[in-house]
Amino acid sequence: MPKRTDIEKILIIGAGPIVIGQACEFDYSGSQACKALREEGYTVVLLNSNPATIMTDPEMAHRTYVEPVTPESVERILERERPQALLPTLGGQTALNTAVEAAKLGILDKYGVELIGAKLPAIHKAEDRAQFKEAMQRIGLDLPRSGYAHSLAEAVRIVEDVGYPAILRPSFTMGGSGGGIAYNREELDRMVPWGLEQSPVGEILIEESVIGWKEYELEVMRDVADNVVIICSIENLDPMGVHTGDSITVAPAQTLTDKEYQVMRDAAMAVIREIGVDTGGSNIQFAVDPKTGRMVVIEMNPRVSRSSALASKATGFPIAKIAAKLAVGYTLDEIPNDITRETPASFEPTIDYVVTKVPRFAFEKFPKADPTLGIQMKSVGEAMSMGRTLKESLQKAVASMEQGRYGFSSPWKDVEGVSAEELRERVLPRVRVPSPERLYYLVEALRLGVTAEELHAITGIDPWFLENLRQLAAFEAELTALAGAPLPPATLRRAKEWGFSDIRLGQLLGLTEAAVRRAREEHGVLPVYKRVDTCGAEFEAKTPYLYSCYDAECEAEPTDRRKIMILGGGPNRIGQGIEFDYCCVHGVMALREAGFETIMVNCNPETVSTDYDTADRLYFEPLTLEHVLEIVRIERPEGVIVQFGGQTPLKLARALEAAGVPIIGTSPDSIDVAEDRERFQQLLRRLGLKQPVNGIARSTEEAVAAAAAIGYPVVVRPSYVLGGRAMEIVYEEKALRTYMREAVDASPEHPVLVDQFLRDAIEVDVDAVSDGRRVVIGGVMEHIEEAGVHSGDSACSLPPYSLGPDLIEEIKRQTVAMALGLQVVGLMNVQFAVQNGTIYVLEVNPRASRTVPFVSKATGVPLAKLAARVMAGETLEALGFTREVVPRHVSVKEAVFPFVKFRGVDTLLTPEMKSTGEVMGIDDDFGKAFAKAQVAAGNRLPRSGTVFVSVRDEDKSAAAQVARRLVEEGFRVIATRGTAAFLAAESIPVTIVNKVQEGRPNVVDVIKNGQVQLLFNTTHGAKAIADSYHIRRTALEYRVPYFTTVAGARAAVSAIRRLRRSDLGVKSLQEYYG
Amino acid sequence: MKKALLALADGTIYPGWSFGAEGETAGEVVFNTSMTGYQEVLSDPSYKGQMVAMTYPEIGNCGMNEEDMESSRLHVEGFIVKEAWATPSNWRATQSLHAFLADQGVVGIQGIDTRALTRKLRTQGAMMGVISTGELNGAALVDKARSAPPIEGRDLVREVTCAAPYRWEVADWTRGEGYRRPRHPGRFRVVAYDFGIKFNILRQLTAAGCDVTVVPATTSAADALALEPDGVFLSNGPGDPQGVPYAAEAARQLLGRVPIFGICLGNQILGLALGATTTKLKFGHHGGNQPVQDLATGQVEITSQNHNFVVDLPSLKRSAHGDAVEVTHVNLNDRTVEGMRHREYPLFSVQYHPEASPGPHDSAYLFGRFVELMERSA
């Protein structure tokens, strides 16, 4: 069937901000969809609140609405754009849920819009666990026994049937929010109410546990002609009980015979047909009993999912792109396979390598969170790797994690002198309980002589995986025995074939990485590059999508074109996410336009940068010195760009340069000046710029001395960190000593930086681009929250909303001075703090920053593209960018946090970054823009109701102003005693409410009873923080908008005032730029 | 681990490691792209005369079991993989790949860059090769590969067909129960020519309600008809259809006298019987992901395939039956003919493997079609 002609305009809904369970894979899928539909001549309208996405680039769609992803926005857009169709299956759960809500509200009918991809009944059948269960029973598929609870009482009844442990799974949540495993009645009583809370429809499925069974996923595609193909099978190394998103997974399935695999394949086809997803991709999960082979269906996602992104990268089959084409009526046999060109998409990819995905976690940022892995997803990113064997693939994946681990080094911390028996005792619980570290403890356990059989019995992990680990552990022992003696070339080759990194080999053999590399070069033990071609080499691959291995034949076939290599950002983590991939992709686009061959290196399967058609050549490789140098050896690029991928490639800059790699853009030495405290200080002194008074401490005593000299409070942190790792504000010596003891182990190599803490200072972010001679400001962003809240966590406004023009001019002048001083070529980001009119420089990042995409969306200036061209030798003059663009409209960025996923974690904002994503609100004044940003971030600001206020003394007068304005707007004010007294004195009508420890009913009860619509709470000091913790936590879990800073509250009030006067409209980027 | 060598007729030598049986073996080297089902591949008699290289690198993970055999013993001449697993991990496994190959006397070689080998076969075509675990002189092995008898024109069927007729009794497989034994005999009596028949074809026929008698490849049309069959089935099998003229002759005599269904070699033999010629593909189709379109419905089925020879379409068109024969299925990758039927005679055949095993079940409906054909002709 040819494409539909009754449709000409299509609305695509994006996934909104990056949150746990929904990362940049939906930018990858959304971008592919936009491209695909444009190609087909459709007019594409896009809704997505996430400015850091490629899909929201103005060229991707005809109309790009960076507005909150809500039914309201959908309605306003439909009203203006009148598309015939809405494609909801490429924007994750958010898009799907938004489309469903819009349909429920009759909005789609009202504007005669058709859902394409998946129809409403299909979505309900798949998402509503009860309907799903019925459907599966209809087609004779087995499921875990289960029942459906809307209350604790119901839950208890169901558990009498399914027994403990019981799996709790709320309906309509993503990443399993609110899910959990109850092992006993007490846990059930605690978890059920929370789960009901998490479910937008107040529903939980309670299931028989199949913990320990083998877990599989199949990626299925179906077209209008009912052709169905399986794109990829994925097997979890971590058995059932650990969310697939948190599991180490491999593709293809490794431990199924054909008979068993085909049974699963038949089931998957039956499922997609019964659910009735008429076109596109779906993800279906199965569990298999390792003892009997009994297979049960776990769930189906009637949309492109995180695993679809993984499957696309793993096979080279562009699921999202094809899904989009199927949605407009094409059949699989009508769509060509881009990689082979001559064969059609109606086939099942076969792969001739092993793919491994390892999740990346962020527990170091949430010390109070429980790192045990369960059925609710907790990881924030992932790396994927390919190798000819599992051993090679797995070890490459480990090296890709960038967690200072390049192989299966011992996971213990300080175990000097602990006996082997003792370690053996200690290791067992660490393999029994799933955690981010389990993989490494498994290998350690094998080293300690625990048998693979024992491990299988304890963990349920398939013996085949354990045997692989056992062989690696055994070979490590062999290697260690060889330490000192010259390494036989055959052993060296075997080690590389098994995926051992040079660093790991060095550790085992007592050699430096460089020495191992030299040994490899001497013996000609070098990697070759194989192509990912969807067909196991049966047809010729036209696209250079490559991975390294130590097999015989190389297929890299480098060209002799002028080429530039761009190093990506690796796995997403808090502090380094999609923003950096956005910059990499823009770098690629710009350099392609400029006629260079572009070479992308990255290992993050969620990204647009790892799409085979983003760069001319893609190397899916770990971002380590070893792997990058080997690619350079093959490709010989004339330039390598390290400033787009965040801290990851920046960390490699010096070593790469030392190895003779041509780094283009700002020189590694300048980068070092910016990152080295002493050198940076000299620069500022030379330029006559101010910095907070500061010192460096190499021991606790030095720190205490420095702090005394500077005066408390001080900001302390280890040097060379991103995202404010382990950064704290300490108010007195005792706290400082604790910090030095617990948070960091200061040493001459790892000094600790001690800065004067600038109280009540306004923080300002500036992005600029420089060609070495001319510096142009990209944008000046005034933060809403005061300095002390990490720049990545605070909301900000472009242009500034309160700073005076002279101050802004001076900030720009200083920025330019530093850019020239550092001889920046490319991008630079500066963070300033303005305290009573004095400007302090907090830090300079001589690279693309988190805010570059936001600035580009706000101003319409493609900063990263310009930077790439500049790095390739052009001048800003020649590129026609010589003056800053200051838009008339206001853009507000707001951060989005994962707190709700981590029980027991406080929501206070600190200098340590905790947000996973961001949203953008655009409008013609600050109030509206801020309001939009809040809505987009999920904080539905009330237009009326009750505000709860409880603030520390310093903030009381500010709080009074805020309260007064809210009263003027008709709000009721309730407050804790101290605050209430102060407000009353200011003659603001206020009602007292108990603190948690003052007896009941207290503020928590009031919030739970829905009697608070807005919450405003500031605090400091360990005790006060602890006392008020439950207030913030309850607000979070009951979705009450809360603000923990004065500035945030002020902004919220101005937003509420705007909201009360007029509804929020929508307007596309194209119109703003127009 | 013991050293082994794979030498190809074009002079390429691949060093690797021995597994399974030791010794020396020669055969035509082909690659198979199935990611699952190495046991079914190994036990498929169609591989007589050939050595199989698996493009998927990890082989043997699930070990071997009693149920997944496609014939009573292995016929493949050699087995070439990247990494072979001696430690089976599967609830049905009864033996390791290594032990099984050793018992069956099949020489295996691992540590081979099977992707490089596949690329060579793709560009230069299937070629003869030798695997040796004893003689490790590459040049000598290359000579042996060159002098090994090629597949073309050889009668490999004789070496794999059954000695005497026998009745088949088991039907399809289900987890837990294993293979079903139909309670009452099938409604249609089918005579199945065994050119190297895969068990799963017989299971599928039985499951579809046929009462199957398997006969040797050399059975004459008269002897076949003497069994008063409702239908005749022409099976898959190894090598060159032109190497088994007696089979084509029998088929020719059966044309129009009884419903006929042919698979793979059976399809080629039917083509010869209809007066067409057969040709050899460069490297054939061997895998479980080949897209085939049913021209009647437009539906795409993902098929399991294993063949180097095909019916030559122009010659079929030119043949006496040219106008009567219609192409029913085509391969969407290379547009080769995958199925045909006769407008007057009750017969049809496919080049691929609807019985799968290994591979997708998309085409199982064809066994139903055969039954309908017999119904209509009854």
Ligand SMILES: Nc1ncnc2c1ncn2[C@@H]1O[C@H](COP(=O)(O)OP(=O)(O)O)[C@@H](O)[C@H]1O
């Ligand atoms: N009945 C069960 N027993 C044990 N583990 C389960 C069960 N159901 C789900 N899980 C685990 O929980 C994870 C999440 O469940 P899933 O249905 O996939 O929800 P989500 O929508 O979050 O992906 C699965 O990946 C699996 O590991």
Ligand SMILES: Nc1ncnc2c1ncn2[C@@H]1O[C@H](COP(=O)(O)OP(=O)(O)O)[C@@H](O)[C@H]1O
């Ligand atoms: N001297 C200071 N006074 C007040 N706040 C500070 C000071 N130094 C840093 N901060 C706060 O800590 C945050 C993180 O510090 P920064 O130097 O930017 O580290 P990172 O490299 O993680 O961005 C800043 O965004 C700012 O809000």
Ligand SMILES: [Mg+2]
């Ligand atoms: Mg899931």
Ligand SMILES: [Mg+2]
């Ligand atoms: Mg910063």
